[in-house]
Amino acid sequence: MLTEMGMPPERQRLLVIIATVVGVIAAGVGFVSVVRSLGTYQPERQATAAVLAPDAVLPAVFHGWESPKLFDPVAERAKDAKPLTEKEVFSQKELTVSKKLKLKLAAKKLDSDCTQALQGEELLQLAEDAGCTQTARGLYLSSDGRYVGQYTLLNLEDAESAGELVEQLKVLYRGGWVQPLSSGKAVFPPGGYSEAGGYALGHYVGLVWLGRVDGAEPTAKDDYVTLTLALRGAEKAVYRRVVSITGPSS
Structure with missing residues:
Protein backbone atom coordinates (compact mmCIF):
# COMPACT_ATOMS: atom_id res chain seq x y z
CA MET A 1 0.00 0.00 0.00
CA LEU A 2 2.86 2.36 0.82
CA THR A 3 4.55 1.52 -2.46
CA GLU A 4 1.33 2.25 -4.39
CA MET A 5 1.20 5.59 -2.59
CA GLY A 6 4.64 6.36 -4.08
CA MET A 7 6.71 6.08 -0.88
CA PRO A 8 10.31 4.88 -1.43
CA PRO A 9 11.41 1.66 0.40
CA GLU A 10 13.84 3.61 2.63
CA ARG A 11 11.06 5.82 3.98
CA GLN A 12 8.81 2.78 4.40
CA ARG A 13 11.41 1.13 6.70
CA LEU A 14 11.78 4.37 8.68
CA LEU A 15 8.01 4.60 9.10
CA VAL A 16 7.86 1.00 10.36
CA ILE A 17 10.59 1.70 12.94
CA ILE A 18 8.82 4.84 14.16
CA ALA A 19 5.48 3.01 14.41
CA THR A 20 7.10 0.17 16.36
CA VAL A 21 8.70 2.54 18.88
CA VAL A 22 5.42 4.42 19.37
CA GLY A 23 3.63 1.12 19.91
CA VAL A 24 6.11 -0.03 22.56
CA ILE A 25 5.84 3.29 24.42
CA ALA A 26 2.05 3.15 24.31
CA ALA A 27 2.08 -0.42 25.60
CA GLY A 28 4.43 0.62 28.43
CA VAL A 29 2.17 3.48 29.46
CA GLY A 30 -0.78 1.13 29.43
CA PHE A 31 1.10 -1.41 31.55
CA VAL A 32 2.02 1.22 34.14
CA SER A 33 -1.61 2.31 34.30
CA VAL A 34 -2.72 -1.26 34.93
CA VAL A 35 -0.10 -1.73 37.67
CA ARG A 36 -1.14 1.50 39.39
CA SER A 37 -4.76 0.41 39.30
CA LEU A 38 -3.80 -2.70 41.27
CA GLY A 39 -2.46 -0.61 44.17
CA THR A 40 0.97 -0.43 45.78
CA TYR A 41 2.78 -3.15 47.72
CA GLN A 42 3.21 -2.51 51.43
CA PRO A 43 6.24 -4.09 53.14
CA GLU A 44 5.45 -6.69 55.77
CA ARG A 45 6.60 -4.51 58.69
CA GLN A 46 4.27 -1.69 57.62
CA ALA A 47 1.40 -4.12 57.33
CA THR A 48 2.16 -5.38 60.84
CA ALA A 49 2.17 -1.87 62.27
CA ALA A 50 -1.19 -1.27 60.59
CA VAL A 51 -2.90 -3.85 62.81
CA LEU A 52 -2.31 -1.59 65.81
CA ALA A 53 -5.10 0.74 66.82
CA PRO A 54 -4.78 4.25 65.33
Whole structure:
Protein backbone atom coordinates (compact mmCIF):
# COMPACT_ATOMS: atom_id res chain seq x y z
CA MET A 1 0.00 0.00 0.00
CA LEU A 2 2.86 2.36 0.82
CA THR A 3 4.55 1.52 -2.46
CA GLU A 4 1.33 2.25 -4.39
CA MET A 5 1.20 5.59 -2.59
CA GLY A 6 4.64 6.36 -4.08
CA MET A 7 6.71 6.08 -0.88
CA PRO A 8 10.31 4.88 -1.43
CA PRO A 9 11.41 1.66 0.40
CA GLU A 10 13.84 3.61 2.63
CA ARG A 11 11.06 5.82 3.98
CA GLN A 12 8.81 2.78 4.40
CA ARG A 13 11.41 1.13 6.70
CA LEU A 14 11.78 4.37 8.68
CA LEU A 15 8.01 4.60 9.10
CA VAL A 16 7.86 1.00 10.36
CA ILE A 17 10.59 1.70 12.94
CA ILE A 18 8.82 4.84 14.16
CA ALA A 19 5.48 3.01 14.41
CA THR A 20 7.10 0.17 16.36
CA VAL A 21 8.70 2.54 18.88
CA VAL A 22 5.42 4.42 19.37
CA GLY A 23 3.63 1.12 19.91
CA VAL A 24 6.11 -0.03 22.56
CA ILE A 25 5.84 3.29 24.42
CA ALA A 26 2.05 3.15 24.31
CA ALA A 27 2.08 -0.42 25.60
CA GLY A 28 4.43 0.62 28.43
CA VAL A 29 2.17 3.48 29.46
CA GLY A 30 -0.78 1.13 29.43
CA PHE A 31 1.10 -1.41 31.55
CA VAL A 32 2.02 1.22 34.14
CA SER A 33 -1.61 2.31 34.30
CA VAL A 34 -2.72 -1.26 34.93
CA VAL A 35 -0.10 -1.73 37.67
CA ARG A 36 -1.14 1.50 39.39
CA SER A 37 -4.76 0.41 39.30
CA LEU A 38 -3.80 -2.70 41.27
CA GLY A 39 -2.46 -0.61 44.17
CA THR A 40 0.97 -0.43 45.78
CA TYR A 41 2.78 -3.15 47.72
CA GLN A 42 3.21 -2.51 51.43
CA PRO A 43 6.24 -4.09 53.14
CA GLU A 44 5.45 -6.69 55.77
CA ARG A 45 6.60 -4.51 58.69
CA GLN A 46 4.27 -1.69 57.62
CA ALA A 47 1.40 -4.12 57.33
CA THR A 48 2.16 -5.38 60.84
CA ALA A 49 2.17 -1.87 62.27
CA ALA A 50 -1.19 -1.27 60.59
CA VAL A 51 -2.90 -3.85 62.81
CA LEU A 52 -2.31 -1.59 65.81
CA ALA A 53 -5.10 0.74 66.82
CA PRO A 54 -4.78 4.25 65.33
CA ASP A 55 -4.38 5.68 68.84
CA ALA A 56 -1.99 2.96 70.07
CA VAL A 57 0.46 4.25 72.67
CA LEU A 58 4.02 3.04 72.05
CA PRO A 59 7.38 3.82 73.67
CA ALA A 60 9.71 6.13 71.79
CA VAL A 61 12.82 4.36 73.13
CA PHE A 62 13.50 0.71 74.01
CA HIS A 63 16.55 -1.08 75.41
CA GLY A 64 16.90 -4.81 76.04
CA TRP A 65 19.13 -6.95 78.26
CA GLU A 66 19.86 -10.67 78.27
CA SER A 67 19.31 -12.88 81.30
CA PRO A 68 22.02 -12.86 84.04
CA LYS A 69 23.35 -16.22 85.27
CA LEU A 70 21.55 -15.55 88.55
CA PHE A 71 18.34 -16.72 86.85
CA ASP A 72 19.75 -19.99 85.48
CA PRO A 73 17.76 -22.01 88.07
CA VAL A 74 14.55 -20.77 86.39
CA ALA A 75 15.84 -21.13 82.82
CA GLU A 76 13.10 -23.66 82.03
CA ARG A 77 9.43 -23.47 82.94
CA ALA A 78 9.43 -27.26 83.34
CA LYS A 79 11.50 -26.72 86.52
CA ASP A 80 9.36 -23.77 87.63
CA ALA A 81 5.91 -24.96 86.65
CA LYS A 82 3.76 -23.20 89.26
CA PRO A 83 1.75 -20.42 87.55
CA LEU A 84 2.20 -16.80 88.59
CA THR A 85 -0.45 -15.11 90.72
CA GLU A 86 -1.43 -11.44 91.03
CA LYS A 87 -0.65 -11.49 94.74
CA GLU A 88 2.80 -12.92 94.09
CA VAL A 89 3.83 -10.30 91.54
CA PHE A 90 1.96 -7.25 92.84
CA SER A 91 1.92 -7.83 96.59
CA GLN A 92 3.47 -4.38 97.16
CA LYS A 93 0.97 -1.56 96.73
CA GLU A 94 3.79 0.98 96.75
CA LEU A 95 7.29 0.89 95.29
CA THR A 96 9.87 3.26 96.78
CA VAL A 97 11.69 5.63 94.45
CA SER A 98 13.10 7.92 97.15
CA LYS A 99 12.18 9.11 100.63
CA LYS A 100 9.67 11.54 99.17
CA LEU A 101 8.58 9.69 96.02
CA LYS A 102 6.60 6.45 95.68
CA LEU A 103 5.01 4.55 92.81
CA LYS A 104 1.47 3.58 93.80
CA LEU A 105 -0.29 0.60 92.22
CA ALA A 106 -3.34 1.89 90.33
CA ALA A 107 -4.40 -1.25 88.42
CA LYS A 108 -3.30 -4.86 87.96
CA LYS A 109 -4.28 -7.74 85.71
CA LEU A 110 -3.17 -11.32 85.18
CA ASP A 111 -4.02 -12.96 81.84
CA SER A 112 -3.65 -16.60 80.88
CA ASP A 113 -4.24 -15.58 77.25
CA CYS A 114 -1.22 -13.53 76.20
CA THR A 115 -3.08 -12.05 73.25
CA GLN A 116 -5.13 -10.01 75.75
CA ALA A 117 -2.03 -8.16 76.96
CA LEU A 118 0.00 -7.73 73.76
CA GLN A 119 -0.55 -5.93 70.45
CA GLY A 120 1.08 -6.17 67.05
CA GLU A 121 0.96 -9.20 64.75
CA GLU A 122 4.68 -10.00 64.87
CA LEU A 123 4.91 -9.68 68.65
CA LEU A 124 1.85 -11.88 69.12
CA GLN A 125 3.39 -14.53 66.88
CA LEU A 126 6.71 -14.23 68.69
CA ALA A 127 4.99 -14.69 72.06
CA GLU A 128 3.11 -17.71 70.77
CA ASP A 129 6.34 -19.27 69.46
CA ALA A 130 7.94 -18.58 72.86
CA GLY A 131 5.18 -20.55 74.61
CA CYS A 132 3.70 -17.56 76.46
CA THR A 133 1.13 -18.77 79.00
CA GLN A 134 0.73 -15.75 81.29
CA THR A 135 1.10 -11.98 81.39
CA ALA A 136 1.00 -10.02 84.65
CA ARG A 137 0.56 -6.26 84.29
CA GLY A 138 0.69 -3.58 86.95
CA LEU A 139 0.00 0.12 86.35
CA TYR A 140 1.54 2.70 88.70
CA LEU A 141 1.18 6.43 89.35
CA SER A 142 3.84 8.38 91.21
CA SER A 143 2.84 9.98 94.50
CA ASP A 144 3.51 13.44 93.07
CA GLY A 145 1.25 12.75 90.08
CA ARG A 146 4.11 13.40 87.63
CA TYR A 147 4.86 9.89 86.30
CA VAL A 148 2.99 6.86 85.03
CA GLY A 149 4.58 3.43 84.74
CA GLN A 150 3.64 -0.11 83.85
CA TYR A 151 5.43 -3.33 84.66
CA THR A 152 4.64 -6.47 82.63
CA LEU A 153 5.94 -9.96 83.38
CA LEU A 154 5.69 -12.63 80.66
CA ASN A 155 5.81 -16.34 81.50
CA LEU A 156 7.58 -18.09 78.59
CA GLU A 157 8.81 -21.62 77.89
CA ASP A 158 12.54 -21.19 78.47
CA ALA A 159 15.44 -18.74 78.72
CA GLU A 160 16.27 -19.06 75.03
CA SER A 161 12.75 -17.96 74.08
CA ALA A 162 12.89 -15.11 76.59
CA GLY A 163 16.21 -13.86 75.26
CA GLU A 164 14.98 -14.07 71.67
CA LEU A 165 11.83 -12.09 72.45
CA VAL A 166 13.80 -9.30 74.14
CA GLU A 167 16.26 -9.21 71.24
CA GLN A 168 13.48 -9.03 68.65
CA LEU A 169 11.73 -6.23 70.57
CA LYS A 170 14.74 -4.01 69.89
CA VAL A 171 13.36 -3.80 66.36
CA LEU A 172 9.67 -4.61 66.80
CA TYR A 173 8.71 -2.33 69.68
CA ARG A 174 7.33 0.40 67.40
CA GLY A 175 5.06 -2.11 65.69
CA GLY A 176 4.16 -4.30 68.67
CA TRP A 177 4.04 -3.66 72.38
CA VAL A 178 2.09 -4.40 75.55
CA GLN A 179 -1.44 -3.16 75.99
CA PRO A 180 -1.59 -0.36 78.57
CA LEU A 181 -3.89 -0.96 81.50
CA SER A 182 -6.64 1.61 82.00
CA SER A 183 -7.23 3.48 85.22
CA GLY A 184 -8.90 6.72 86.19
CA LYS A 185 -5.80 7.56 88.24
CA ALA A 186 -3.06 6.84 85.71
CA VAL A 187 -2.83 6.67 81.93
CA PHE A 188 -0.21 6.89 79.18
CA PRO A 189 -1.28 9.93 77.15
CA PRO A 190 -1.78 9.26 73.41
CA GLY A 191 1.04 10.80 71.42
CA GLY A 192 3.09 11.34 74.56
CA TYR A 193 6.75 10.44 75.06
CA SER A 194 7.62 7.26 76.98
CA GLU A 195 10.58 4.93 77.43
CA ALA A 196 10.75 1.17 77.87
CA GLY A 197 13.16 -1.63 78.69
CA GLY A 198 13.07 -5.41 78.39
CA TYR A 199 14.81 -7.83 80.74
CA ALA A 200 15.19 -11.57 80.21
CA LEU A 201 14.93 -13.28 83.63
CA GLY A 202 15.34 -16.99 83.03
CA HIS A 203 12.15 -18.12 81.28
CA TYR A 204 10.47 -14.82 82.18
CA VAL A 205 10.60 -11.43 80.48
CA GLY A 206 10.09 -8.23 82.46
CA LEU A 207 8.99 -5.13 80.53
CA VAL A 208 9.30 -1.70 82.14
CA TRP A 209 7.44 1.26 80.62
CA LEU A 210 7.68 4.83 81.93
CA GLY A 211 6.46 8.27 80.94
CA ARG A 212 5.38 11.60 82.27
CA VAL A 213 1.65 12.08 82.83
CA ASP A 214 1.73 15.20 80.67
CA GLY A 215 3.38 13.26 77.82
CA ALA A 216 6.38 15.59 77.68
CA GLU A 217 9.93 14.41 77.08
CA PRO A 218 12.06 14.01 80.20
CA THR A 219 14.28 16.83 81.42
CA ALA A 220 17.36 16.80 83.65
CA LYS A 221 15.00 16.69 86.64
CA ASP A 222 13.40 13.42 85.49
CA ASP A 223 15.44 10.51 86.86
CA TYR A 224 14.18 7.64 84.71
CA VAL A 225 16.99 5.35 85.87
CA THR A 226 15.85 5.48 89.50
CA LEU A 227 12.21 5.22 88.46
CA THR A 228 13.02 2.12 86.40
CA LEU A 229 14.82 0.45 89.31
CA ALA A 230 11.82 1.12 91.54
CA LEU A 231 9.36 -0.21 88.98
CA ARG A 232 11.39 -3.41 88.70
CA GLY A 233 10.44 -4.15 92.28
CA ALA A 234 7.80 -6.46 90.81
CA GLU A 235 10.67 -8.77 89.78
CA LYS A 236 11.06 -9.84 93.40
CA ALA A 237 8.58 -12.57 92.54
CA VAL A 238 11.13 -14.14 90.18
CA TYR A 239 13.95 -13.79 92.74
CA ARG A 240 11.80 -15.63 95.29
CA ARG A 241 11.31 -18.46 92.82
CA VAL A 242 15.06 -18.73 92.31
CA VAL A 243 15.57 -18.97 96.07
CA SER A 244 12.84 -21.59 96.38
CA ILE A 245 14.84 -23.79 93.98
CA THR A 246 18.43 -23.09 95.09
CA GLY A 247 17.86 -22.38 98.78
CA PRO A 248 18.56 -19.20 100.78
CA SER A 249 22.33 -19.80 100.84
CA SER A 250 22.60 -18.87 97.15
